[in-house]
Amino acid sequence: MIQFPQLPSYRAEWRPLQFETIPGSGERFTFAIIACGEDGNSDIRDTLKPGALRTMFGQQGDLLQGLMIRSIITIKDHLVKRGNWLELPITLSNIFLGPIRPTLADDLDQVFDQAIRLSASLGHSTIGADEESEQNVDAEIKEWASRVKSFTKTMNEDLGKCFSRRIKSSDQANQKSVIGFMTDRYAASFGVLHARSDRISGDITAIKRRLWDLNQLRFDGLFNTRIEREIIVGHAPFDQIEKNKVMVETLQRKLSILREEASNAEIGVQEATTPMEAAAYLVKKVANARR
Amino acid sequence: MSKHGKKLIDQALEPVRIGTLFPGSAPIDVAGRIWRFGLAQTQEGPQAVFACACDWRELFIQALISSIGRALGLPVPPCFILIASRETFPEREQEGPFLIFACKSSSHPTMAGFARMMGDAVDILIHSKRETTNRLIVLDEWAFNGARDSAAVLVDTTTGLQLVDHRQSLSATDDPAYQMRNWVFDVACAEMTELDTLRLRREMQASAGKVFDIDLDILADQAAGFGNADEVSGWMDMLDFMAKRRHHLEDLFCQRLGISDKRLALTP
Numbered sequence: 001m002i003q004f005p006q007l008p009s010y011r012a013e014w015r016p017l018q019f020e021t022i023p024g025s026g027e028r029f030t031f032a033i034i035a036c037g038e039d040g041n042s043d044i045r046d047t048l049k050p051g052a053l054r055t056m057f058g059q060q061g062d063l064l065q066g067l068m069i070r071s072i073i074t075i076k077d078h079l080v081k082r083g084n085w086l087e088l089p090i091t092l093s094n095i096f097l098g099p100i101r102p103t104l105a106d107d108l109d110q111v112f113d114q115a116i117r118l119s120a121s122l123g124h125s126t127i128g129a130d131e132e133s134e135q136n137v138d139a140e141i142k143e144w145a146s147r148v149k150s151f152t153k154t155m156n157e158d159l160g161k162c163f164s165r166r167i168k169s170s171d172q173a174n175q176k177s178v179i180g181f182m183t184d185r186y187a188a189s190f191g192v193l194h195a196r197s198d199r200i201s202g203d204i205t206a207i208k209r210r211l212w213d214l215n216q217l218r219f220d221g222l223f224n225t226r227i228e229r230e231i232i233v234g235h236a237p238f239d240q241i242e243k244n245k246v247m248v249e250t251l252q253r254k255l256s257i258l259r260e261e262a263s264n265a266e267i268g269v270q271e272a273t274t275p276m277e278a279a280a281y282l283v284k285k286v287a288n289a290r291r
Numbered sequence: 292m293s294k295h296g297k298k299l300i301d302q303a304l305e306p307v308r309i310g311t312l313f314p315g316s317a318p319i320d321v322a323g324r325i326w327r328f329g330l331a332q333t334q335e336g337p338q339a340v341f342a343c344a345c346d347w348r349e350l351f352i353q354a355l356i357s358s359i360g361r362a363l364g365l366p367v368p369p370c371f372i373l374i375a376s377r378e379t380f381p382e383r384e385q386e387g388p389f390l391i392f393a394c395k396s397s398s399h400p401t402m403a404g405f406a407r408m409m410g411d412a413v414d415i416l417i418h419s420k421r422e423t424t425n426r427l428i429v430l431d432e433w434a435f436n437g438a439r440d441s442a443a444v445l446v447d448t449t450t451g452l453q454l455v456d457h458r459q460s461l462s463a464t465d466d467p468a469y470q471m472r473n474w475v476f477d478v479a480c481a482e483m484t485e486l487d488t489l490r491l492r493r494e495m496q497a498s499a500g501k502v503f504d505i506d507l508d509i510l511a512d513q514a515a516g517f518g519n520a521d522e523v524s525g526w527m528d529m530l531d532f533m534a535k536r537r538h539h540l541e542d543l544f545c546q547r548l549g550i551s552d553k554r555l556a557l558t559p
Contacts, residue, residue, distance in 0.1 A: 002516035004311050004374040005332045014315075101315035103330070110337075114330055117339050118317070121399075127330065127337050 007104045011038040014115040016098035017075070019068060021057075023094045030098070030120040031068045034075065034085060035111045041239075042085040044075050045112050045274065047123035050146030069154040071095055076276060106244055109236045137192065137206040144234045144275065145180050145190040151279030152181075159286060167216060177213040183286055186228045188270070189214050190278075193235040193254045195247035204257055207231065215265045230268040232281070233258065237273040304362040304505050305369070306513050307354045308333055312342060312375040312391065318382065321443045322407040325382045331373050331393060341445070341455065342373060342393035344383040347518055349458050351526045353392040355510060355533070356434050356457035362505045363426050363498075367454045368394040368445070372517065390517065394445075394455045403447040409474075410440040415452055417478060425498040427454070428476045432543055433502060433536060434460035437472030461529055476547060495544050496556065502537045 014035040018028040036042035046069070053061030071091050078089050088097065098119065105111045117125035124143070145163070153160040165182040180189040189210035193203050214229045235255070241247045255271070262269050272278035316329020319341070326343045345353065350372065357370035371393040377384065380391060397403055406412040416424055431439055434457065442456035462469065480491075507530050514526040545551065 002309055004309055005334060007311050007313060007332050101317070103313055103315040114313070114315075114337065118315075118329065127339060 008106045008110070010105050010107060010111075011102070012036060012105055012108060012111045013100050013102050014111055015100045016115065016119045017044070017071070018096045018098055019064070020094040020096060021064075028096060029122060031122075032072050032075075033112055033115040033120070034079075034088065034097075035108055035115060036085045037108050037111065041108055042079050043108060043112075043274075044072055044079060046072055046147065046150075047116050047120040049122055049124055050143050050150070052122045065150055066154050067092060068095075069151055073151075073154070073276065107236075107241050109241065137202045140192050141190055141206055141210070144192050147275035148181075148190060148232070148278045148282070151276050152282050155279055155283045156286070159283065162286075177216045179213060179217070180210070180232070181282060182227075184227075186230075186285060187214060187217055188230045188232050188282065191231055191233040191258075193233055193251060193258070195236050195241050195244075195251040203254060204261075207233065207258060208261060211262060211265055211267055214267055228268070229266070230270050231258070231262055232270045232272060232278050234272050234275070234278065304358055304507070304509050306509050307358060308335075308369060308371045310334070310338065310340075310371045310373045310393070312340075312373045312379040312393070313337070314379045316342065316379065319405065321405045324443070326405070326443075327380060327382075328396065329379075331371060333371060338371075339396040340371060340373070340393040341396055342375070342380070342391050344375070344380055344389070344391045345458065347390070347522045348525060348529075350390055350392050351514065351517075351522075351529060352460050353457055355526075355529065356430070356436070356460045357394065357455075358510060359434070359505060359533070360430050360454060360457070363430055363501055365426050365430060365454060366423060366450060366452055368396070370394045394453075397447045397449045397453075399449050403445050403453070406444045406446050408440060409442050409444045409456075412444050412446060412452055413440075413478060415446075416475070422498075423452070424475060424479055425494045428473060428479065429495065429499045429502065429540070431460075431473050431475055432547075433533065433540060435462055435470075435532075435536065436460040437462070437469050437474060440474045440478075461532065473547070492544075492548055492550060495548070499540055499544070502540065507534050 012035055014033055016030040017032040017034060019031050020026070020028045031048050032044055032046050034042070034044045048065070048068075053065050055061070057064060074091050075088050079085060090097070101118075103111060103114055105114060113125050113127055116123040117127040149160070149163045152163075162181050162183055165179045167177050167179055167182075179187050181187070191203075191207035191210055193207075210231060214231065217227050217229060235251055236247075238248060238251070241251070255269075259269050270281060272281060310331035310333035312327075313330040313332065316327040319326045319328055324343065326341050328339070328341055330337050331340045331342070354370055354372055357367050360367035361369070373391050373393045374388050375383070375391045376388050377386070383389060383391075409416075416427075427439070431437070436457065436459050438459040442459055445453035445455045447453050464470070511527060511530050514530070515523055517523070518526070541556070
């Protein structure tokens, strides 16, 4: 008989969090996924592609996104405090929990990937994606940065203007560089590192360009005070990929290369596993710098 | 070029892919038949699929005709034979593992829907998919499928029509009226009243020329691994039928077009 492929062994459950655009209309879309693994780990992730709501609802899209992010933050707090993932705090009457669905995966990260593929038409999943979209690292970094921005703006609205700041460059060939986030004392660019082994060069090359942009601040001469520079890099949590040695080693190797490159340019590396974590770090960083 | 800018491309016959259905799929009622949208673990990794449970005969027909349809360049999604259980496919009340048919969903998350019947999507097929229509006439003539209108079809926003249901093929009926039926051909002829026979003949010739390049032995080799002796024997009979019937396509199309057999040449 033919040997059929084995299913993964990590048991988990997930459910979509849906927003009803007009109360009572029944018109809903999935904007986040909540998942819980057999080991008790639970988490929530937003699923919307950046810009999707603005495309659909214009200016109102930003307001809607703010409401959704507040809901996600509330539920995340609940989960961090080890609250019951089946009884979640829902902040608005037009936010609904979808049905719970079981699955098997390699880790909790893959559960989210599966759930987005099966329930979120406005999200992006790597499952079944074609090669071209899988290798578009720059687009993924932009998406990561945009998500960090959405969460940061919800936490502190004043910081919205600090994102995507253009600076003049000393390089004649490339007169303008874009810094992901910048205040008068702090600058950060964003990057994404994947744990999959086939993307080492793509990930690092894309991040190197961000390091190079950050490096322009050093020689620019516009600023009298020293600016602290960091690259904020998103990657899968190690505890969620620990069962897959190849992925752990690949991610560690990429982080090591990145730290070395950044260190040569005196740039710090800050790791984050979710856009919410990166946003919280930025908010705290700015608050501390003002003291 | 077709409506969506993609030219139909002939390709070699692929072996049927295999996989295992994940738990947690969602049921979809398509004209009283339950399909499930979910994930399958395949040899290429997890894949989003539409799956339906069927008996062994239909399972092989679906897989066989899907593979041939793809080889003819038709918009047929890659198909899989999956292993499932009551836990993963609760509508099938059977103890122990069983095989189901599945086809790949598009690469964009979930943006596809079933038309309940092919007849519901006839406007798209006939008016904007001329090349698809021609090749579908050839496939259905070869596969002895006169009732394409009663099969489900996937309407996919990224790829257009996707032919996913071929269960009416290789019909065992003795009814002469059914044996003369080719729904797609009948509809095409009815719609294209101005079309001269010469043009249709030329198109048939171009579309049908490919059938002799398809190596059915690939599926014969594979079939032995899927079932018990009786089932495998039944599958071999169907393959044999398909292998023989392609040599009659020339006569069949001459009858349909009302021309003498000297004016159509499909043989290799």
